[in-house]
Amino acid sequence: MTNKLWFQVGVGVILVLVIIRLFIEVQAIFDPLFIIAQTIFVPLLLGGVLFYLSRPLLRLLEKRNFPRWSGVLIVLLLIILVFYLLYAMIGPMVSKQVNSLVDNAPAIIEDVEDYGMYWFNQRDRLPDSIEEQLNGLQGKMGEWAGNIGSWVLAFLGSLISGIVTLVLVPFFLIYLLLDHDKFAPFIAKFFKGERKTWIRKTLSDIDATLQAYIQGQLFVSFLVGIMLLIGYLIIDLDYALLLALIGMATNVIPFLGPYLAVIPAIIIALVQDPIMAVYVMIIMLVAQQIESNLITPNVMGNALDVHPLTVITLILAAGNIAGLWGIILAIPVYGVIKTIVSNIYARRQDIRETATKEV
Secondary structure (H helix, E strand, O other): OOOOHHHHHHHHHHHHHHHHHHHHHOHHHHHHHHHHHHHHHHHHHHHHHHHHHHHHHHHHHHHOOOOHHHHHHHHHHHHHHHHHHHHHHHHHHHHHHHHHHHHHHHHHHHHHHHHHHHHHHOHHHOOHHHHHHHHHHHHHHHHHHHOHHHHHHHHHHHHHHHHHHHHHHHHHHHHHHHHHHHHHHHHHOOOOHHHHHHHHHHHHHHHHHHHHHHHHHHHHHHHHHHHHHHHHHHOOOOOHHHHHHHHHHHOOOOOOHHHHHHHHHHHHHHHHOHHHHHHHHHHHHHHHHHHHHHHHHHHOOOOOOOOHHHHHHHHHHHHHHHHHHHHHHHHHHHHHHHHHHHHHHHHHHHHHHHHHHHO
C-alpha cells in the first residue's frame, strides 16, 4: 500500500499540515525573518521582472563574445536610457495632467457628490433592499471622508518606502544578471544520477514558465494601454494619457485589472459629459475583447494554459489570503506549482515504464 500514489500523496498532505501547524505555534521565533523577507520582497520582485525582461539581451551580447560583466553594464545603461527617454517623452505630459487633476480635484469631488446625492434622493422610488444599501453607503462615505487625512499620511509613507525600494532594485538586478546561471547547479549538486537530471529539467521548466508569463503579461499590458490611449484620444477624454497609464498598470492584475482601470476613467467621463462614460465603457470592452481573444493567445500562447474559472478561483482565494500581492502573484505561482506537478507526474511515468520494461 505504501507504493500507491494516493497513499503517498495523503502522507505528504498530512506532513505539510503538521509542519504548518508547528510553524504557527513557533511563529514568534521567525518574526525577524518575516521582517527581512518583507523588506526585500518588493525590490527582489521588481528586480526579477527586470531580469526576465533584460536577460534575452544579455544572452545576445554573450553570443557576440561580450564578457558577462560588460554585458550586464550595457544592459543597465540601456535600461537607464529607456527610462530616461520615457520620462523625457511622456513625463512632462503626465506631470501636466496630474497637476491639472489635482487642481480640479475639488470640482470633480463636488460633481461626484452631486451625482451621488441625486441617486440618494431617488432612493424612495427604489426597492427597500436597495434603499437600505444606499443608506449604508451614505454612512460609509462619511466615514471615508473622515479618513482622508490618514489616507494621505499612509500614501506619503508608501511613497517614501517606494523610493527606498527603487534604490534597492538595481542591486538585485545586477546580482541576478551576474549569477543567475549558478542557481540550478547549486540546487542540483545535492542530488545524484537521474534525480539530478530531473531537478535541473524542472528548474529549467519553471524558469521558462516565469519568463513566458512575465514577458507576455507586460507586453499585453503595454498593448492594452496603447489601445486605451487611442480610444480616449478619439473621444477627447480629459487626462487620456494618465488614465491609459493607469489601465496599463492595472492590467497586470488578472481578471480584476480592467475593472479597476475603468473606474477612474468613468468618474472623469461623468464629470466631463455623462455620455462619455458610455464611450469609456465601450472602449474598455473593445480593448478587453481584443486582448483576450487576439493578443493574449498569440503573445502568451499556452505558457500557463489556465482555465478562466481557475483564474477567478485563484484570484479570490489569493486576495483573501494575501491581499493585492496575492492577486498579482496568484497566477504565476500557480504556473510554477503546475510545472512542478507536471514534472513529478512525468518522472513517475518514466519510472513506471522503466520498471515495466525490466520485468
